[in-house]
Amino acid sequence: MNDALLVAAGVILLTVGAGLVRILYGPREVDRMMAVQLLGTGGIAALLLAASATKVAGVENVALGLALLSSFASVAFVTASAKARERERVDPR
Amino acid sequence: MSPSIIAGFVGAGLVGIGLYALIVNPEPLRKLLAFNVIGNGVFLVFGIVSRRGAIAGFPFDPVPQAMVITGIVVAFAASALAVALMLRLAEEAGRVTLEADKSTKPDEGARSP
Amino acid sequence: MTLFEALDLGLAAIVLGVAAWTVAVREVFSAVIGYVAYGLLLAIVWVRLYAPDVALTEAAIGGGVTGVLLLTASARLSRLPAPDAAPSAGLKIAAAALAFLVAGALAAAVVYLPDPAPSLAAAADENLAATGLGNAVTAVLIAYRSFDTMLEKVVLVLAVVGVWSVAPDRVWGGAPAALGPATPDAALVFLARMLAPIGLVIGVQIFWVGADEPGGAFQGGAILAAMWMIVMMARLTEPPRIGSGWLRLGLIAGPAIFLLIGLAGPFMAGSFLAFPAGFAKPLILFIEAFMVLSIAVTLPLLVAGSPSREAGE
Amino acid sequence: MSLALDLFSAVAIGAGVFFFLAGTVALLRFPDSLSRLHALTKADNLGLGLVVLGLIPRAGTPLAVLKLVVLWALVQLSSATVAQLIGAALRRRNAVE
Numbered sequence: 001m002n003d004a005l006l007v008a009a010g011v012i013l014l015t016v017g018a019g020l021v022r023i024l025y026g027p028r029e030v031d032r033m034m035a036v037q038l039l040g041t042g043g044i045a046a047l048l049l050a051a052s053a054t055k056v057a058g059v060e061n062v063a064l065g066l067a068l069l070s071s072f073a074s075v076a077f078v079t080a081s082a083k084a085r086e087r088e089r090v091d092p093r
Numbered sequence: 094m095s096p097s098i099i100a101g102f103v104g105a106g107l108v109g110i111g112l113y114a115l116i117v118n119p120e121p122l123r124k125l126l127a128f129n130v131i132g133n134g135v136f137l138v139f140g141i142v143s144r145r146g147a148i149a150g151f152p153f154d155p156v157p158q159a160m161v162i163t164g165i166v167v168a169f170a171a172s173a174l175a176v177a178l179m180l181r182l183a184e185e186a187g188r189v190t191l192e193a194d195k196s197t198k199p200d201e202g203a204r205s206p
Numbered sequence: 207m208t209l210f211e212a213l214d215l216g217l218a219a220i221v222l223g224v225a226a227w228t229v230a231v232r233e234v235f236s237a238v239i240g241y242v243a244y245g246l247l248l249a250i251v252w253v254r255l256y257a258p259d260v261a262l263t264e265a266a267i268g269g270g271v272t273g274v275l276l277l278t279a280s281a282r283l284s285r286l287p288a289p290d291a292a293p294s295a296g297l298k299i300a301a302a303a304l305a306f307l308v309a310g311a312l313a314a315a316v317v318y319l320p321d322p323a324p325s326l327a328a329a330a331d332e333n334l335a336a337t338g339l340g341n342a343v344t345a346v347l348i349a350y351r352s353f354d355t356m357l358e359k360v361v362l363v364l365a366v367v368g369v370w371s372v373a374p375d376r377v378w379g380g381a382p383a384a385l386g387p388a389t390p391d392a393a394l395v396f397l398a399r400m401l402a403p404i405g406l407v408i409g410v411q412i413f414w415v416g417a418d419e420p421g422g423a424f425q426g427g428a429i430l431a432a433m434w435m436i437v438m439m440a441r442l443t444e445p446p447r448i449g450s451g452w453l454r455l456g457l458i459a460g461p462a463i464f465l466l467i468g469l470a471g472p473f474m475a476g477s478f479l480a481f482p483a484g485f486a487k488p489l490i491l492f493i494e495a496f497m498v499l500s501i502a503v504t505l506p507l508l509v510a511g512s513p514s515r516e517a518g519e
Numbered sequence: 520m521s522l523a524l525d526l527f528s529a530v531a532i533g534a535g536v537f538f539f540l541a542g543t544v545a546l547l548r549f550p551d552s553l554s555r556l557h558a559l560t561k562a563d564n565l566g567l568g569l570v571v572l573g574l575i576p577r578a579g580t581p582l583a584v585l586k587l588v589v590l591w592a593l594v595q596l597s598s599a600t601v602a603q604l605i606g607a608a609l610r611r612r613n614a615v616e
Binding site: 003006007009010013014017020023024026029032033035036039040043046047050056057058059061062064065066068069071072073075076077078079080081082083084086087 | 209210212213216217220223224227233235236239240242243246247249250253256258259261262265266269270273274277278280281282284385386387388390391394397401404405408412415419420421425429432436439
Binding site for chain 3: 098100101103107109110112113116117118119120122123125126127130134136138140142143144145146147148151152153154155156159160161162163165166167170171172173176178180
């Protein structure tokens with residue numbers, strides 16, 4: 001069963017890793033950000049599976065930290081773009 | 094081939110990628126990214142030193158890990174300082190560049206047409 | 207080839223690929239997005255190296271807080287005029303050769319690392335009981351190499367002073383620019399309101415369990431810092447004036463308490479930064495609590511950057 | 520009993536893996552940003568949700584179960600908000616273009 005869990009972790013990780021091809025093609029920055037978001041969730045799932053299979057202490061804490069911060073980059077992305085738009089409105093060069 | 098050795102090669106590769114980008118990319122923010130990539134590579138090489146230091150009942154050597162943790166925090170502090178300098182330069186000069194400022198070095202400007 | 211090896215090779219290929227893309231892509235903003243993905247991947251590599259403490263730090267600081275710093279900076283710098291001319295082909299070839307040599311030498315060094323590997327793990331394990339801790343990494347940070355960690359906290363304070371000093375004189379003592387847009391999305395405000403209290407609990411918990419399990423002051427403090435930043439991005443609160451006393455107190459609390467306890471060492475335990483036998487664990491947790499506070503204050507201030515509004519505003 | 524639980528875990532985790540796979544394929548194949556966003560939220564919510572569901576019988580202590588559930592709830596909250604924010608950003612940009 002443990003091996004099966006590790007296989008599942010590996011498959012999820014490599015799958016969302018392949019999803020990073022979307023970073024390559026874009027075409028918009030939003031699309032790239034979505035690939036990162038998927039990588040975050042997939043990483044959490046893979047870590048949980050690995051934690052259950054190997055019983056290495058603390059791996060589930062890492063997953064918890066990632067879950068807490070999973071929205072962080074996307075929020076910063078949206079906020080930064082919104083602020084950039086604001087500046088453009090104030091000072092259209 | 095143990096897994097830690099693979100991570101060591103990743104570290105070496107990251108140092109190479111970062112070094113190339115640090116030299117070739119003209120934009121300061123890109124140089125900062127490249128510098129961080131180099132730093133991560135060094136940390137990873139340190140990580141395999143930690144992993145190879147495993148003894149019975151202890152899967153890693155804690156000393157290099159503790160140093161990497163402080164290293165990550167210091168690298169962030171240095172990046173923040175660099176970003177602050179860039180933003181200030183942009184505000185003051187309207188652009189961010191590492192090129193020599195020709196207006197303040199007249200003799201250099203005279204030599205290169 | 208075992209399962210783990212296949213997984214490691216795949217992960218290695220993805221990490222190197224994302225890193226290469228990050229430094230090669232034309233748009234700076236795209237590069238920063240790539241860098242965030244790369245930070246997440248590195249956290250997973252650290253888990254594979256049996257370093258959950260490092261993985262947690264990398265996830266919170268490398269992926270999270272650094273991501274916000276760079277995304278904000280690149281959005282602000284993106285409207286500047288085109289950069290300097292690209293380097294010549296000759297320079298590119300020379301740089302590639304140098305990079306290849308350095309990477310190759312480092313890889314060779316990795317292959318020919320001494321065998322058996324030198325390790326301080328046994329020494330760390332032997333004295334773990336004296337500190338009363340269960341997590342050897344925390345013991346190294348706060349007890350065995352406490353001098354290092356204390357000075358590292360001082361470096362953080364210096365970085366904040368550096369960032370503040372970059373501002374022009376007239377805004378000295380004022381507040382940095384707001385982190386969020388003038389009218390934040392209602393969904394973002396909702397997220398900040400929901401996430402911050404939960405994050406507060408989890409951050410403190412990760413600090414607290416750090417004595418015995420992976421976790422600790424740096425990781426807990428970084429999570430608290432992230433929560434403060436998300437609240438500021440939703441404009442529920444604004445970056446504080448850099449002149450305010452409580453802020454400066456929070457900044458130096460960690461290193462100051464560390465130093466005070468260190469100075470008490472010669473009288474209580476015989477040497478600087480030594481902990482008296484039997485009291486090591488409570489003292490370590492006491493120091494760590496203030497370090498959590500200082501880190502949670504320092505990181506958001508570093509991201510918020512130099513003050514840009516005058517003190518009266 | 521333990522066989523039934525193992526079977527339950529295997530089915531749930533297998534389904535979770537499937538949703539991650541489907542989400543990734545959709546992210547790569549769907550033609551426009553909004554439909555890609557739609558696919559992404561499925562992987563985020565169902566994929567991780569099913570993996571967590573499958574791991575619950577193996578968690579051991581009630582505290583570990585609570586940790587798993589809290590983690591899933593956190594990701595739910597984050598991913599729902601992020602989808603909302605990205606969707607809004609896309610709509611604004613479409614309105615400008």
